[in-house]
Amino acid sequence: MTGQGVHAEVEVVTGAGCRIGNMPQKTEEISSISRSTMPSEDSVTVDFTAESGTEFNSTEEVFHYDDKTVHRFECKTGTTPSCPCEFVESRGCPVRSFRTTENALVVQFVARDIRNLREIVVGLREQFPDVSLRRLTRSQEPEANNNLVLINRDTLTERQQEVLETAHEMGYFGHPKDANATEVANALDINRSTFAEHLSAAQSKLLDSILEF
Structure with a gap:
């Protein structure tokens, strides 16, 4: 397929x-x-690009342009x-x-x-x-014409929903991030590892709803 x-x-x-x-x-x-x-x-x-004049250990400078150098x-x-x-x-x-x-x-x-x-x-x-x-x-098949997916939020616990909503509202999923994991965990009054556990569980449940396994 x-x-x-x-x-x-x-x-x-x-x-x-x-x-x-x-x-x-x-x-x-x-x-x-x-x-x-x-x-x-x-x-x-x-390869990576950095400001010219910045020194890195064990890298080769391969290209220069404007004030940038490719290492x-x-x-x-x-x-x-x-x-x-x-x-x-x-x-x-x-x-x-x-x-x-x-x-x-x-x-x-x-x-x-x-x-x-x-x-x-x-x-x-x-x-x-x-x-x-x-x-x-x-990936979509060329003839696919229906992208609607039913998300069942009832699979999430109240705490998992709260973690997702708080992380989203604080900009945890943005790029660049407006808040890191520690800041979101503090706002939820939980430690970082507990935040990571709730977030991981919630994401896994949502993926099960979105994707066909």
């Missing part, structure tokens, strides 16, 4: 294992990040299993793009189908403390 792919954007709160995430420079100094995998050489090349570094695949990008690619889904936010990485990729996406999200949540599905676009 064709047309079953899913374009996903996932935010992973982590710095461990990711070379970009571990760079001491402020994340706003780094932009236009891209990855390319070389199967024949079993390596990944990463490049390479790493062997399989050497950073705690990197969200490498985790996604190890599941057979090349990372299309990724960017940094405050203490997090936002990774875009296309999963083969819904089951593949769910396996990746579940696997990420087993490794990282806070994983959010920010955007989801499901």
